[in-house]
Amino acid sequence: xxxxxxTPKFQVLKTGQSMTxxxxxxxxxxxxxxxxxxxxxxxxxxxxxxxxxxxxQGEVPNGYNVSRSTTEDFPLRLLSAAPSQTxxxxxxxxxxxxxxxxxxxxxxxxx
Amino acid sequence: DQQVKQNSPxxxxxEGRISILNCDxxxxxxxxxxxxxxxxxxxxxxxxxxxxxxxKNEDGRFTVFLNKSAKHLSLHIVxxxxxxxxxxxxxxxxxxxxxxxxxxxxxxxxxxx
Numbered sequence: 240x241x242x243x244x245x246t247p248k249f250q251v252l253k254t255g256q257s258m259t260x261x262x263x264x265x266x267x268x269x270x271x272x273x274x275x276x277x278x279x280x281x282x283x284x285x286x287x288x289x290x291x292x293x294x295x296q297g298e299v300p301n302g303y304n305v306s307r308s309t310t311e312d313f314p315l316r317l318l319s320a321a322p323s324q325t326x327x328x329x330x331x332x333x334x335x336x337x338x339x340x341x342x343x344x345x346x347x348x349x350x
Numbered sequence: 351d352q353q354v355k356q357n358s359p360x361x362x363x364x365e366g367r368i369s370i371l372n373c374d375x376x377x378x379x380x381x382x383x384x385x386x387x388x389x390x391x392x393x394x395x396x397x398x399x400x401x402x403x404x405x406k407n408e409d410g411r412f413t414v415f416l417n418k419s420a421k422h423l424s425l426h427i428v429x430x431x432x433x434x435x436x437x438x439x440x441x442x443x444x445x446x447x448x449x450x451x452x453x454x455x456x457x458x459x460x461x462x463x
Contacts, residue, residue, distance in 0.1 A: 270449035281453030329393050336448040341393030
């Protein structure tokens with residue numbers, strides 16, 4: 240199993256550009272989440288999904304969109320990037336009440 | 351308002367000694383607590399968890415203690431090894447939504463040979 244994979248590993252955007260961060264898992268996990276980590280901060284939940292077709296907002300959802308059309312994939316879309324979205328983004332998945340497995344992260348810089 | 355607090359940004363211990371990492375929480379709805387370990391440029395990896403119905407959980411060198419009345423948990427690593435050097439995050443969830451984690455800011459543990 241590849242576990243949780245994220246692409247790209249690094250990305251530089253200009254303010255106002257849009258992009259999609261990809262996340263995929265091959266463990267047939269029902270739950271998937273996106274977190275961001277900023278310097279000196281813990282991980283903060285952006286959006287999450289409890290299954291295909293079901294998504295909901297986390298602690299810091301503004302500026303981000305998600306969709307979940309399949310069990311495996313959970314992309315995170317930035318519609319109009321802002322410098323405040325410079326961060327490291329982690330995708331995670333889990334099954335039931337078990338611990339979450341995290342991907343390696345995407346480091347995003349918005350100029 | 352920070353619901354999960356790790357008040358020590360860093361901790362340094364000697365190899366072979368005990369490492370104790372602390373975490374406090376404010377939300378009474380939290381009933382499941384986890385510790386994650388994170389190396390630079392990698393995603394967090396699960397270390398150990400504890401449910402609120404227990405006060406201790408042990409896995410090899412790692413033990414987590416939960417004091418519900420004080421809303422406090424701690425992670426003990428015995429004996430500490432240089433490979434344990436990493437950032438440790440405390441996380442909590444509750445209300446049956448264990449997929450929604452609230453994290454502390456993390457503690458950087460350095461184990462010196």
